[in-house]
Amino acid sequence: MDTSPGPSVRSAADLLAVLAAALLVLVAVLVGRHLQDTYRVLFVHWPPLFADWDPHVGPGTPAAVLVAGAVAAYGPNLAVRLPWRGLLGAAWGACLAWTWSLALVDGWQRGVAGRLTSPNEYLTVVSRFHDIPATLRDFTHHIVSGTPAPWPAHIAGHPPAATLTFVLLDRVGLGGGGWAGAWCITVGSTACVAVLVAVRALADERLARRAAPFLVMAPAAVWVGASADGYFAAVAAWTVALLALAVTGRSVAWAAGAGLLYGLTCYLSYGLTLFALIGAAVLVLGRRRVRARPVVLALLAAGAAVVPLVFTLAGFDWWQGYRLLVTRYYQGVGGTRPYGYWVWANLACTVVITGPATAAGLRRSGAVLVHRRTAPVAQRRLAFLVGAALLALLLADLSGMSKAETERIWLPFAMWLLPACAFLPRPRAWLAAQALLGLLLNHLLFTGW
Template structure:
């Protein structure tokens, strides 16, 4: 029987079976690694060697009674999205697809969080350790608060003193705009965080073509990281980085400088805000750098991007906040807090990567060997296909997480910290697909985004998120 005959009868060819083997090995490593990390965490906790977290490596605890019927909204949303997204990605017009992707991402995040009741959407921001609790110190005089931010850092709430001043100032601006309270703050975080799906799709379309972007959209919408989009402020950080990168990619691809330069400046402005949202976002610049390397923008576009990048540092410095002093003061408070600084570096070196695996899901684990192969072939041939460009973006995000992980500044609580990075890693998921002979489909990053295999992996992504939500109670 020929390979053509086996394909006609729906039987995988030997080449296809060999091509899928590395992916399944990666999924087995993914599952075993997560199980091992949680097992070691349980042992350390029982031995009294890890007391900071109830369910290491997550900063969470196991539910006393796993959720059952209350997961119905999330399960229903997952079923609908698994059914609709592949069709939408292949049939809808581009702008309509972006709107559907944003709405679907918001539906998925809200449906997961709603299993704890609608009040759960704002509850994480009500905690006394969160940013809104520190707004009382900002209201009398925001400029004075900013000038004295570093010297008064020890008196602020946990999240305020663990970050630069921009997240708190953003919530203060939201309040001044007539949207006070944690309810509006939660809506802002969810709306902005879920919009990142559209921004990442726009970036992929500019860098690797529309087919690549369409293939990625269903996986971006149903990524398990949605568990922490509602409602950790890191979802807002994701949005800022994603839209900054998208604008830079759009500017790099525009022929007319009259429209390219404003987009580049706006993208640079957003990207320049990243270090003032979180000190740990510096490695995220690997992603826009990978995109710009693929697009090779003109010098004037790069100049406009650089001018935009300089705005936030210049503004904060002129108003009295010197970023290096903020890093130093935050590190000092971190070391004397006897909190997360006491966590085991060795355990969380691996534990943080296991959490990254939870955020990205089994579909990404299956795809990574194929993505690595596409990148390796591109480097050898010095010819960058759409698959290789998508892979470079995903591995740039992975590199950023590895830098933070090895640095030791992210020991635990990374389920929210990884969100701005993990979304970019999810774009690798469609790279697992092969043509009917089992070989990579040339320039396509995965072919038309439909079919049983795609829906199967989307279902696996959704089940991962539903399982975590059912058994884990997170403060975010």
């Protein structure tokens, strides 16, 4: 006899999950406002987000509203009917349209071209990389505050592959904030395609198709356009996607590509080493479907060694860089921001970038894991993958190295929570809620970084 809860009970539980998530955000706002106004220890103007209250409209507003309405109204049907490759192309195109239109709500200069040219951003140091090998050898000498010519915050806070990306763009004639912003939006928007590829390979195509509109209509697009973390999210997402293809029998050669991208991911952001947990989940899900497991592991390891080897031979010590970053972090606002607030307020930021639909989807994903013996296999596999991403995010939270600004920093992890929305019924209503949140965020706040 089926003892699982009925549809009305599950829907009520979904709404309770959304209300709990909304309450978390509300408490983070109220407590954060009190702490900032009274003690000035949060260093954000609109806690828990690094943002300013700034109601406005802009040139991207009509397009953003149009894209939101179109995806909410037609996205679920198109996701079912389009050929698979057509769906991937349509998802990327729609994600590009959504992200660009949101960025342009703030105008070209403020929303795109000026994002990566502010004093703490990557483009401010491009000229210091005129001799790339020498700069890499000298990179760790400028991480800690008080050293000669210390790096600005973002450069000091990341391994040099992050900055080097924009240096190389400049070298090929794509210099300046406009090209840098376009790069982050264009590459960052491919993350939705990578997640779809992985979900299809590891779970099934039906769940991937159901997740597609939610990956497009993520409130996280507010920060993908245009921050370098959107670009990091795409590199990390394709790492997982290629590994998923390798372990599900498409071709073991994809494992080398996954390893190569994982190595790059670790040299874009120290914290994204935690993607090893998501990679491990992929290996677990593929353990019964790959025939050449030792070959996959060997190619994965070989690929993962390439980027670290190149940077090490060039003179950059990743471990030394990370140790010095910890010192730099506690020299600045990271040493003042209270862990006791941010350890839970960071999760409120995650609610904001993933939206109410993801809160309900995570509840359903948890229910699948609890009732895994009776749940369909594909649902169990998707829930396991989402659970691994959530675990990686929680470990990042507990580390204390991401106090505030996680609406941007945790974009790579957030992308893997969104597929939980595939479990939801009545997708149009949930998509409308996601779209409304994204529009409100971008029109009521001016987000930093």
